[in-house]
Amino acid sequence: MKYSTWSQEAAFAVLATLREEKGAVLMALQALQKEFGYVHQEDVALVANFFNNSRADVHGVLTFYHDLLTEPPTENQISVCVAEACQAVGSRALEKDLKAKFGKEVHDGYCFGNCALGPSAMVNGALLGRASVDSIAKARK
Amino acid sequence: MKIYVPGDSAAISVGADEVALAIAEKVNGATIIRNGSRGALWLEPMVEVETDKGRTAYGPVSVADIDSLIAADFMHGGAHPLSLGESEKIEWLASQDRVTFKRVGIIDPLSLADYEAHGGLVGLRRAISMHSSEIIEEVTQSGVRGRGGAGFPAGIKWKTVAGAVSDQKYMCCNADEGDSGTFADRMLIEGDPFTLIEGMTIAAIAVGATQGIVYLRSEYPYAIKILQKAIDIAHAFGWLGSSVLGSDFAFDLKIRVGAGSYVCGEETAMLESIEGKRGVVRAKPPLPALEGLFGKPTVINNVLTLSTIPAVMADGADAYKARGVGRSLGTQVFQLAGNIKRGGIVEKPFGISIEEVVNGYGDGTLSGAPIRAVQIGGPLGAYFGTDKFETSLDYESMLAAGGMLGHGGIVVFDDSVDLAQQARFAMAFCALESCGKCTPCRLGSTRGVETIDLIIQGVKVDENKKLLLDLCEVMTDGSLCAMGGLTPMPVKSAMINFPEDFTGEVSRR
Structure with missing residues (x-):
């Protein structure tokens, strides 16, 4: 799978598509992973600020779900x-x-x-x- | 010329896409329809052709068979070693009583015309013409119980939500089918998604919900794609949206995709997950029916429960409750899995015996070795030996036998199974998937793994068995949800029904 190169602007663009969603933190992390291959460390603060959550909450969600990766995926999964x-x-x-x-x-x-x-x-x-x-x-x- | 090649992911997993491509390349004038699977999974990929006699089936077909099939003129039902005869007369299928699954494998899953031609939307149109209380009465009278595993009467749940006063109510479908050995939700969604949408729309109208959410697990990427397409079609048709089929009811439907957490199949953990949070179980009360998603009244039903509703509304409660036994009315969609020769979907009225499903339909193990154990009702269900095969498959009989029906999955094991290892896995799975809210589940599961390891190693076996039973009791009594509360069921049933595997002696046989 080909992933986009992460940048703060690109991450914001992903989050902007979810602005109207209620309870979007998990969806946001899933969307970021789909776009960039995994959830970057910087994403935690971005998501927290964007959806008015604490970083602790976002970190909690990120570490709860088996699907969410915090390191680049191997080429084959x-x-x-x-x-x-x-x-x-x-x-x-x-x-x-x-x-x-x-x-x-x-x-x-x-x-x-x-x-x-x-x-x-x-x-x-x-x-x-x-x-x-x-x-x-x-x-x- | 119509040729059906299932687009169900189980069929695809054994080569249906390649077969469809090969047929498209080699057979001139073929219209290939990617139907769902009829559920005889050992025959997949099962190719059907439309002839003057109806549909004729061939299977299991591989790409290497296409040339010989063409030479045998399969396009017109010609004889071939893979020929299964007329689809409707295949005994394994013809002897079933398909209600929830009546259209699965028959229709093009994404053709609304096909759906309506096979009885679709009749139930919804009738519901629209009825008062909310009449719909709920019909569902209550039918005896339909929650197919997710708990078996709670659907009508009573709906009544609670309908009676709640709120500016917003939700209709949530639990499609987080995480139990190993179960795949009926997936096959229903992939093979007849409009039935689920129809069931959800009827439920929404009955309780006064305007927003619907399907919580669908990420492990089912094919189902996600098909359901999203079906939702889009239903929107374009004027079924979903601000006016359901031209009525005064509004209903919108969205999919939320899970993220690989088993406990999110528990309804309150699912609500937390839909709200974007960690899937931590909530204490009840308050019931989700009164304070559910985003704190609003929410009706939550399983895929199979909701997909049964259209049939109940179309044919009436009496037709439905005429099937089944005792308080388990209607049909159950059994899923025959694991080490089984003829696995797949067996829909029959409640009350069929384990023997009839496993040996009658399943025809024994795939390996050819004798059956030693079955696990019924998913990872939290009990392990039974063949001595319990006369047990009737209904909610009450299974409970009385020390097990549970759950979501209707039956996993078969041959004589190579080690029940101590299976018990260990149940605890290890709980340790991995526990949400962490209740201490007995969070810590007990890890202690359970350690204790079973000691038993397997032969360390103070009797003492550790006693300890393990004590731990099971604490987990059962001290956990909020079924994850911690029922993990002891496979463990204890393995110990009780297969004591010879818990002696600590390495070479058991």
């Missing part, structure tokens, strides 16, 4: 489901093999709603069923 339905078809072993092969690209996921065709993985936003190390390797960029 592999999320492998490690919840029960996928465990039943070998996702624990798959997760281990994937982490050995692709390291930091691999994250634990908790259910993509593909529980009859597991193990499931999401590779750069595309869902894979009956996933294997090979099929995931093919789906990588």
Whole structure:
């Protein structure tokens, strides 16, 4: 995925689209991450000022949700489901093999709603069923 | 020539997009419709062609099969090793009782014309002509209960919100389907999104809400796209907006996307998340029905509850409550998952046995090994052995058997499963996902992992088992919501139903 280069002006432009939204802090952090790849440290104060919240509140939201990243994402994003339905078809072993092969690209996921065709993985936003190390390797960029 | 290739993400996950592309390239004059999945997921990608006899199915189809399918003249229903015959006569599907899922897999999810041709909007048009109290009475009479897991009667909840006086009320749909082994919300949204929108509109009219929000999890990117398109179509059609289908009712609908938090499926944590905050559970009372989103009266229902309402309003309460057993009326959309040969959606009246679903529809495990355990009702549901397979799948019977029906997900495990590891996972998942509000959940889950580890290692097994049961009791009694309150259910049921896995001996069998 290609992300924009962060600047204060560019971040403001993202926030401006959410000016009319009620309770927009989480949406704002999601929108910033979508635009710039992750939430920059400077974003916390920007969001707090823009929506008249405290920085502590914004930091609290940022650190609560698993989706929100505070570091640049790896070029490939592999999320492998490690919840029960996928465990039943070998996702624990798959997760281990994937982490050995692709390291930091691999994250634990908790259910993509593909529980009859597991193990499931999401590779750069595309869902894979009956996933294997090979099929995931093919789906990588 | 119409050819149906499901655009459901489960079908896409096993190659439906590639199949659709290959058919578009190789078959001249084909109109490809990306329908939802009919729910026989082991047959996906299931390709259907429209013939004079109705729709004929082939599956599971891969790109490598396209040439031989063309050679067999599948465009006109020709015979082929992958042929499944007429779609309507596939036994696995034909024997089901589809109410909530009646259009899923049949129609083009984003065609309003198709939706109306299959009975869509009948319920809403009837609701518009009725008084609010009559709509609520009809829903109450139907016996529809909350499908999210709690099983609270939908009509009674609506009545509370309708009776609240406020300048603003909200209708929130909980589409944060985070339970492993459940995928019915996702499939409904991807396969028949207008049904959800219709159910929400009826609920909004009944309680007097003008703003609707669907809280949809980020793990469902395909569903988000389809639902947003459906909402845009409904707006353009004059269904959503300042005048619902030309009536005096106004209803606007938006999607809020979750951010990867399981506890936000709990209704008060969901409200906090929609308000842009940390998903920390609220104490009740006040009930969300009186002080919900932004402090205003809010009706919150699950996707399946709301998607059942149009059928109730179209066909009447009597038709709906004629199905089911005891106080569990109507149908339940069971989701058959995990190590299962024929997984997918099984919609049947409440009261079908575990055996009928798991072995009847599911046909045993995918691995071919014997079934050892099932977990019913998501990560907070109980683990049962096959000795409990005659249990009736309804709210009351499941409770009596020491489990719960939850959202209707059934995860099957073969004999390689280690229930001590599953119990450990339940605690570890709780530790990861706890919002932190209640101490028994926040700290107890971590202590639970440690205690189960000691049992697995064989350290003071009896003492630690006693300690673990004591901890489970504290978590159950001392947590505000189901996350901390029900995490003990998989743990305790694993200990009770599979004691041989908690002896601390490494080689169990």
